Structures are given as structure tokens and as C-alpha cells.
Amino acid sequence: MSELKVLNSYTRQKEVFTPITAGLVGMYVCGPTVSGESHLGHARPFITFDVVYRYLLHLGYKVRYVRNITDAGHFEEEGRAAEDKISSKAVLEKLEPMELVQKYTNLFHWAMHQFNNLDPSIEPTATGHIVEQIEMIKKIMEAGYAYEANGSVYFDVKKYAEHYPYGKLSGRVLDEQLETSRELDGQDEKRNKQDFALWKAAPPEHIMRWASPWGEGFPGWHIECSAMSTKYLGTEFDIHGGGMDLQFPHHESEIAQSTICNKHVPARYWLHNNMITVNGKKMGKSYNNQIKLTEMFAGTHPLLEQAYSPMTIRFFILQTHYRSTLDFSNEALQAAEKGLKRLWEAYEHLQKFPDNGQATASDKELDARVNSLIRELDEFMNDDFNTAKVLANMFELVPVINSIKDKHIPAGSLSSGTMTLLKKYFRDYLENILGLKNETLHEDGKLNGVLDLLIDIRKEARTRKDYATSDKIRNQLQQLGILLKDEKDGSVGYSFQ
RNA sequence: GGUUCCGUGGCCGAGUGGCUAGGCAGAGGUCUGCAAAACCUUUUACAGCAGUUCGAAUCUGCUCGGAACCUCCA
Structure with a gap:
């Protein structure tokens, strides 16, 4: 069998995957910001890396999969008064940030389970790791790569770039052009435009705040991932995943922070999934084109002609390679729904086939073709998780299965060994690796x-x-x-x- | 503007030098009391132009079109 190869965003090359410690894999994936409801676009990385996780487990690795919950920062909920100082019920009426965070965390977990995603090994929260983040910021300051301004702390990107390859991951250079283009409005505490916050001083009305050596405030966005990945996976781990839109500045900043603190680029392999688009445009806040997952499942969004089940969406996402953009459309979702149904029904028929007891296949040519289609599945997964090709091969096996079921071809066409292999691969791939499951209930x-x-x-x-x-x-x-x-x-x- | 990426048949989407991708939809047929499903057969491709090559969807250049990031972002 071939070796697993992954396209490493950091080197822009397809590389053989070799874990730091044989048999063990540490994987960190950037999780959701739980200040609102997840939409279809958010589903992609979590399904993509769930399949990566499942495949690594399938290969026999012991995997520690860490996925954070970003629950610190600016939080507010629409339609809800922030604070009512006059009301006697002020305590109950006012926005309690942890209440909000809990609500959307619960909703996120619910959606992940709908998608049949395995739970990560550790799911750390940013608010639960304030101490670790402060410690890390202190270290960066001691090393001379961060400075304080009015109770906030910023990372000195310019200085960092003088000594380290800043921009390697995202492929950008900190050149004079950026330098000259900086506009210093008097308010800006940053020394340079590209500096990013490690710690932000909390204005009086800010509801989330923690004590720190620099006063009350809250952590910057990038530092949580560095602090938590270091704590649970070590200063250098195997895989760091996330959406392509996080490559810059988020992951670039993580690299800078960890490089100063831990003398390492944190991860060896950086994997990035591409975006889900609507009419060619990324699904996201700025385009106001996002469809919430609850709306997808219920079919309650103007763009939707019908409801789409979690497995339909999962299948839809897996039918394309994770590095390609995936355009949303009702036609494409409906095609996925029908295709999945056909594949799944063939799978269920297959599992009911009795052992035909044929030591040798009566149709040697067909038997060889089936074997070859099966064995290619591993090759495709090993080639940077090409689930699209995996599914294409499985679809090619569907007519063979259905023909045996309908007795268009005799059961003995395939050898008993091939039949066993076919059953095993269909189960392994559909259920264990791709993580699909039967959605219809007929247990009654x-x-x-x-x-x-x-x-x-x-x-x-x-x-x-x-x-x-x-x-x-x-x-x-x-x-x-x-x-x-x-x-x-x-x-x-x-x-x- | 800078950096990077993409443009495949009615729709979605693999494929990166020569070999049928696959799904959905369409057409014809088999089966069926009829239907559905299934099975068989089948139509429509590689944005445009030029080049490299025995040979290009695949490499190079240019043109056109689109996107992502550069600000929160999966």
C-alpha cells in the first residue's frame, strides 16, 4: 500500500506524512467562534478534518485531536439589550456572556453530531486558558517581540520579520510597500500597521474581561490557539488544520508567536480547506449570503428549495476535494441527495449478500476489476484525502452490486474472497472513514x-x-x-x- | 493596487502530457399488470489566441472572465 501524502500549505508541496512520534499523531484544528450560529460554510472544515481524523484512526494511528472553542473577545447578541441599569431585574436582563457562549456551543455540538462528526479528544476553550495565554504573552515580551501600549500588548511583526520568515505560510512578504502604506491615525497604538494584538485592554462597557499584568482586558484572537495547542500537543505537533481564510493573518500569527515562545513553527503539516461559495462568492458575513445549518436542515431559507439532511450535506462536501471551492446550489445538493441514496441502498443490499462459497470467481475479468476498484480506494485517500475519487470508484461498484442483487449476474461471478473484501471496504469507507450513516428510522x-x-x-x-x-x-x-x-x-x- | 488561485459537457465536480472519471439531469431499451427502483446503451467538454511537443484539458506566454487573502472570517 502507498504512503499517505498531504499537501502542506507551509511548503506548498505534497509530502509523505511522517508523524513526529511513530504511531502517534497530534492534530489541532481551529474551532468555531461561538458568538453566533454556524452556517453551511462552517460545516466544511469540521467535516473535512473529521474525515482526516477518521482516516488516521483507520490507518492505526493513535490520534489526539484538539479543536478549540473561541469564546473570548467581542460578544453581543442581536436583539438583546446589553444592560439595563434602571431595571430591578438587571441581573437577569443583562447580557451574560457565558450564557451566550453556552447557547451557541450547545448548538454547535448539536450540529456536529448531526453530521456524525466524531468528538475531538480535547475541546479547550479560550476563556479556560487565560492564564496560559498571559504566560505566553509574557514570554514574548521578555524575548523583546511585543510591546505594551495603554494596557494592550502588540506583537512586533516588523522586528520578527527581520529575523524570521514572516509570511512564509501565506506567501506574502513584508516589503516596503506595506511599510509606506501604513497610515498612522493618531489613535493607533500600534507601532506598525501589521502588528497584531496579543492582549486588548477592555473599555469600560466591555463585558468580558480578565485581570492581567497590563490591566483588565481580554486576549487577542491568535494567542489562544498557540497557547492551547502548545499545552495539549507540545511545542511541535503534526497537523494544524483550518479554513484557507485563516491562513492569514491567523495562522501566520500563530507561527510567529510559537516561534518566539517555543523556537519552533508549531506544526509540521498545515492543511487548509477551501471555501463554500454562493454564486461564486464566499459564504460569509460580509456578503450576507450565509445559510445557517438549522436553516439547511429545515429548508427555511429563501435560497433553499427544500430541506437538506445532514448526511446529504456531508456527502455533498465529500464529493469534491477539500482544497477546491465548492459552489452551493439546489441542483447540486439535490444531485448529492439522490446519489447518496443510490450508493447507500447498494451498500445495504451488499451487506445482506450471503457468502457465495465460490473459491474462484466465475467471471475472472469482473472479479479483477472489482478488486482493482477496491484497492484504488486506499490510493486515493493516501493522495491528500481525495474523497471525490473514492466516491467515484464506489459508484462504479454500485451496478455490480445491484446486478448481483437482481440476479442479472450470478453471485458466483465474484469469488468469496472478493465479496468479503467488497463488503469490508464498503463498510470501512462509507461508515468509518467517510463517516456516513443511515438517516432513516425504521426501528419501529x-x-x-x-x-x-x-x-x-x-x-x-x-x-x-x-x-x-x-x-x-x-x-x-x-x-x-x-x-x-x-x-x-x-x-x-x-x-x- | 499587492499576493495567490481558478475557468472542464444542461448542472455539480475529478483529472495535470497519450488511457471511459463519477454523480445528477436528458434520450432509447430491458424488466414490470402499471409504476418506482434496478440493469444495459447513449448525446453534449476542457474560456480564447499563440507556442513547446510525435502528441496538451494537462506545460509556456498573452488576452478575457471569476474568486480568495491583504480587516472579523471556516
């Missing part, structure tokens, strides 16, 4: 009993050629979302829509 024994009865009555009607009755049963069930399927062997199957 009573309902199944009723359906069996209806199917029985319909069967009798059909024998009598009483098609009015048989069609009535089928049509009315269909209206309820239950689809009857007359199989070739005379049996009747059903599926829930």
Missing part, C-alpha cells in the same frame, strides 16, 4: 408489522388482479413517504423517504 417494530400486513394484503390483491386495491395501498403509502418496491423475485421491499 410495530410499524414494520403493519407494513408487512399491508404488503401481504396487496400481494393477495395482485394475485386476484385487483390492481385498484394494490395501487391504492402503494400510492397512499408513497404519500406517507413509504416507498414499496416490487422485487424481481416476487418479494416486496420498502424504504422510508
